Amino acid sequence: MMKRSITHRALMARINRTLESEQKQMRRSRKDTHDFAQLGAYYIVSESAVTAHHVDLAEYGKKLGLLRLNEVLESEEK
Secondary structure, three states, X not given: OOOEEEOHHHHHXXXXXXXXXXXXXXXXXXXXXXXXXXXXXXXXXXXXXXXXXXXXXXHHHHHXXXXXXXXXXXXXXX
């Protein structure tokens, strides 16, 4: 089966649409900031409070059923 490549941005959009019903949002830290060390590349917030940090985008997408078996994140297939 051939894997279909999706971007990090596309998966993050899928996750945010799913989290919207819980009034949560996934955010991304820039590597050159203090937040990156504390929160990781991806983290979840709810009403300005961090509810999860150092979130693995691909694993979280799979956990929510948003990354299909025939899909792979761009950086993973190289």
